[in-house]
Amino acid sequence: MRAWLLKEQARIEERPLKLLDIPEPRARDDEVRLKILVCGICRTDIHIAEGDLALRKSPLILGHEIVGVVDEVGKNVNRFKVGDRAGVYWLYSSCKKCKYCLSQRENYCPDFRATGWDEDGGYAEYITIPEDCALPLNHVKLEPHEIAPLMCPGIAGYAAFKLTDAKKGYKLGLYGFGPTAYFVLKIADSMGIETYVSTRSLKNIERAKKEGANWAGDSSKERMPCELDAAIIFPPAGNLVEPTLSQLENGGTLVLAPVSSTPINIDNYSENLWGRSIKTLYNINRGEAKEFFNMVEALDLNLGTILFPFEELQDALILVKQGKTEQPNVVITVAD
Ligand SMILES: NC(=O)c1ccc[n+]([C@@H]2O[C@H](COP(=O)([O-])OP(=O)(O)OC[C@H]3O[C@@H](n4cnc5c(N)ncnc54)[C@H](OP(=O)(O)O)[C@@H]3O)[C@@H](O)[C@H]2O)c1
Ligand SMILES: [Zn+2]
Ligand SMILES: [Zn+2]
Structure with missing residues (x-):
């Protein structure tokens, strides 16, 4: 698959990401794989790329405002089927055993793993994720590019x-x-x-x-x-x-x-x-993501979103950093 990889941190103007062909990830038993449609840009992507936040994995695929379609399910998966629309946000996984995970406060879990930081994110054609952290989106009657900004600024x-x-x-x-x-x-x-x-x-x-x-x-x-x-x-x-x-x-x-x-x-x-x-505010948890998506269609949203093609990700990141985008939300089209 095509993916934008960050190996070493540098100023975004130096274009530290490389567009490469890498093997597609395969869904493990408790995971779903999404074919990614869009991924929104968040300022945190720039903080990670430039070194304001430590690089926790290299190479890394950035991006945590992901909307896609399930195209593979592991054998233990029961919340999703192939063809479902789903999203991935900042919470990639947590331990499920600690006092925080057992009280629906995964945002404080010491093993909180973040999408596009601890794990590969959405500037790629596919992503795999534990099914319990993927967000069901079949009920959300908005276009994928309208949903992407909801995944980080919306939930946060x-x-x-x-x-x-x-x-x-x-x-x-x-x-x-x-x-x-x-x-x-x-x-x-x-x-x-x-x-x-x-x-x-x-x-x-x-x-x-x-x-x-x-x-x-x-x-x-x-x-x-x-x-x-x-x-x-x-x-x-x-x-x-x-x-x-x-x-x-x-x-x-x-x-x-x-x-x-x-x-x-x-x-x-x-x-x-x-x-x-x-x-x-310290990270976000699954309950908040679910509650927000249950209320979102009742909000009178006028988001202001601009789309960039996949190949132009780094141009878009530079414009976001410099505050030069025409609209407040910038979303990358990965597939049509
Ligand atoms: N804690 C968490 O887990 C979590 C999760 C997601 C996001 N966040 C955080 O949420 C915050 C919001 O993110 P965002 O992208 O929506 O906002 P943002 O663009 O980072 O900042 C919001 C606005 O603040 C104003 N501003 C910037 N610097 C300022 C300064 N020094 N003094 C006064 N105003 C200033 C700017 O508007 P003007 O130019 O009009 O003043 C800017 O549009 C970020 O800090 C992000 O890190 C936290
Ligand atoms: Zn974000
Ligand atoms: Zn935990």
């Missing part, structure tokens, strides 16, 4: 939203308005939760307003019009933490979404932290 946004414990009538702040925050806004809106978006660029401020935010602006320049019940910070910017805490009411929750951050200082404990809680 839902998981971050759940951590806020926001309920109808609450006021929720979103700091940074990239693809993940977009889904949180839509989920919150569908539940009657008010959203207050702080983001720097005019383009993102306008998009947030158009998509239904109650307020959108740059809170480093103008203060939000009210206190918040909960907030989520998306960019890895530790300097946002204390000002955001100061915007929360007592009893409020701050969720930190990034996987890394610049240093976080809280100088005034009594004024800004006392009475509030901080939580972090």
